[in-house]
Amino acid sequence: MSPVSSNAPHGQWPLRTVQVLGGGNAGSSAHVRSLAGGLVARGVRVTVCAPAEADRAYDFTGAGAEHVHVPRSSDPASVAALRAACASADLVHAHGLHASFRTVLALSGHSTPLVVTWHNRSRAEGARAHLLRLLERRVVKTASVMLGTSSDLVDRARQTGARDARLAAVGLPGQGRSPDHEDPDRPxxxxxxxxxxxxxxxxxxxxxxxxxxxxxxxxxxxxxxxxxxxxxxxxxxxxxxxxxxxxxxxxxxxxxxxxxxxxxxxxxxxxxxxxxxxxxxxxxxxxxxxxxxxxxxxxxxxxxxxxxxxxxxxxxxxxxxxxxxxxxxxxxxxxxxxxxxxxxxxxxxxxxGWPTEDETVAQVLSIYDELTQPRPLA
The missing domain is CATH 3.40.50.2000 (Glycogen Phosphorylase B;)
Known part of the structure; x- marks a missing residue:
C-alpha cells in the first residue's frame, strides 16, 4: 500500500515517527519490529529508540527503520537522548509503561502528539505499586491516544483518566504460517x-x-x-x-x-x-x-x-x-x-478472526493521520 500524498499530514510526506521501546517483552518488541516494517513500506520515516540489545535481537534497522540506542534507565542522560531523537518527529509512539513515562519526560514542553500502547499490566506490590500508579496517571493524562492490547487494559486507561482509549489491533508477526509447518530436517x-x-x-x-x-x-x-x-x-x-x-x-x-x-x-x-x-x-x-x-x-x-x-x-x-x-x-x-x-x-x-499485521499497521497509521492532520479553523 502506498501513501496518498494528498492526505499527508501537514500537507507533506513522509510522516516522521519515533517508536519508543524499553526493555520490551518479546510480544511488544516483535510488535514494534512488525509495525516499523509496515510503516516504512507505506512511506513513513521510522526511528526506533530502544536499547542496543533490542535492535540486535529484533533488527529494527533490517525493517528499514533508523535505530537510536536509548538505555532502559530514566536517568537524565537517557531522557536527553530520547529528547534529541524526538526533536524532529511529527508523532511519537511509546510502548509500555516505563518507555512511555520516559517519553513524557522527553516531550515535556513540546506539543508533539503522543500515542501509547500498553501491551501488559505492570506488576508490583507495596510502595512500588503506588509509584507505578503515579507513573500510569502521568502517562495517561499526557497521551493523545491510549491503546490497550486487551479490553481490560483499555478499561484501566479510562479509569486512570485517559481522554481517548482504544483497543489496539495487534497482529501476531509471522501469522499465516501453515499449522503443518515443520523443519524437514526435524520432523x-x-x-x-x-x-x-x-x-x-x-x-x-x-x-x-x-x-x-x-x-x-x-x-x-x-x-x-x-x-x-x-x-x-x-x-x-x-x-x-x-x-x-x-x-x-x-x-x-x-x-x-x-x-x-x-x-x-x-x-x-x-x-x-x-x-x-x-x-x-x-x-x-x-x-x-x-x-x-x-x-x-x-x-x-x-x-x-x-x-x-x-x-x-x-x-x-x-x-x-x-x-x-x-x-x-x-x-x-x-x-x-x-x-x-x-x-x-x-x-x-x-x-x-484476529487482526493481521496489515490491519494492525492500517489502524495505527489511521490514528497517526488523525493526530497530525491540520485542524480546520473554527
Whole structure:
C-alpha cells in the first residue's frame, strides 16, 4: 500500500515517527519490529529508540527503520537522548509503561502528539505499586491516544483518566504460517525424542520463570499426572529467577517436568505437542496462546486478563491457581481425542478472526493521520 500524498499530514510526506521501546517483552518488541516494517513500506520515516540489545535481537534497522540506542534507565542522560531523537518527529509512539513515562519526560514542553500502547499490566506490590500508579496517571493524562492490547487494559486507561482509549489491533508477526509447518530436517518424532517424550503425551508451556506465570500451580498439577499411563511429560521453555526453585521441586518430588531454558522456535515445540498450557495469573494478548491456536494445538489456559476475549471457546479456560482443575482438564483432554479435535477446529476459526499485521499497521497509521492532520479553523 502506498501513501496518498494528498492526505499527508501537514500537507507533506513522509510522516516522521519515533517508536519508543524499553526493555520490551518479546510480544511488544516483535510488535514494534512488525509495525516499523509496515510503516516504512507505506512511506513513513521510522526511528526506533530502544536499547542496543533490542535492535540486535529484533533488527529494527533490517525493517528499514533508523535505530537510536536509548538505555532502559530514566536517568537524565537517557531522557536527553530520547529528547534529541524526538526533536524532529511529527508523532511519537511509546510502548509500555516505563518507555512511555520516559517519553513524557522527553516531550515535556513540546506539543508533539503522543500515542501509547500498553501491551501488559505492570506488576508490583507495596510502595512500588503506588509509584507505578503515579507513573500510569502521568502517562495517561499526557497521551493523545491510549491503546490497550486487551479490553481490560483499555478499561484501566479510562479509569486512570485517559481522554481517548482504544483497543489496539495487534497482529501476531509471522501469522499465516501453515499449522503443518515443520523443519524437514526435524520432523515431529525427532523433536519429541530429543525432548524425551517418545511414547508419551507432550505438554508444552512457554514463558519466563517468574511467579506470575503460575508454574507452582503447574507443578502441583503435574503430581496428579504421575498416575497416568503413560505419564505425560511437561516441557517448560523459558528462563527466569525461579529456575532453581522450580528445578529443586521437580527433583525432590520426582515430577514429570523438564525446564529447557529459552527456546528460539516455539512453533517447533508446538508442532510436536499434544497440549499447550498457559497458567499465568494475568495475560493481555498472549503470544503463546496465539501461536498454539495457529498451530492447531489444544490449549488449556487460565481465565484471566485478555485471554477469554482472545481465545473465545477455542480453549479450556480455568480459574487461576486451581491445580486440581488444571490436572483434571489435562486428564480429560488426553482421554478425549474428539474434544481435542474440536478445540483444534475452533482454534483455526478463532485465529482467522484476529487482526493481521496489515490491519494492525492500517489502524495505527489511521490514528497517526488523525493526530497530525491540520485542524480546520473554527
Amino acid at each position: 515431529r518424532p525427532k523433536v519429541r525424542a530429543e525432548l524425551g517424550s517418545t511414547g508419551r503425551p507432550l505438554l508444552i508451556a512457554v514463558g519466563s520463570l517468574d511467579r506470575y506465570r503460575g508454574y507452582d500451580v503447574l507443578l502441583d498439577a503435574a503430581r496428579a499426572w504421575r498416575d497416568l499411563d503413560p505419564v505425560p511429560l511437561v516441557v517448560v521453555a523459558g528462563e527466569g529467577p525461579l529456575r532453581s526453585v522450580l528445578q529443586r521441586r521437580i527433583a525432590d518430588e520426582d515430577l514429570p517436568v523438564r525446564l529447557i531454558g529459552h527456546h528460539d522456535d516455539v512453533p517447533e515445540l508446538l508442532a510436536a505437542a499434544d497440549l499447550a498450557l498457559l497458567t499465568s495469573s494475568w495475560e493481555s494478548r498472549s503470544v503463546f496462546a496465539q501461536e498454539a491456536l495457529y498451530a492447531g494445538v489444544p490449549l488449556v489456559a487460565t481465565r484471566v486478563g485478555g485471554i477469554p476475549d482472545l481465545v473465545g471457546d477455542a480453549a479450556e479456560l480455568l480459574p487461576y491457581g486451581d491445580a486440581e482443575a488444571l490436572a483434571d482438564a489435562v486428564v480429560r483432554l488426553l482421554a478425549d481425542p474428539e474434544r481435542r479435535e474440536l478445540l483444534r477446529e475452533r482454534g483455526v476459526r478463532q485465529a482467522a
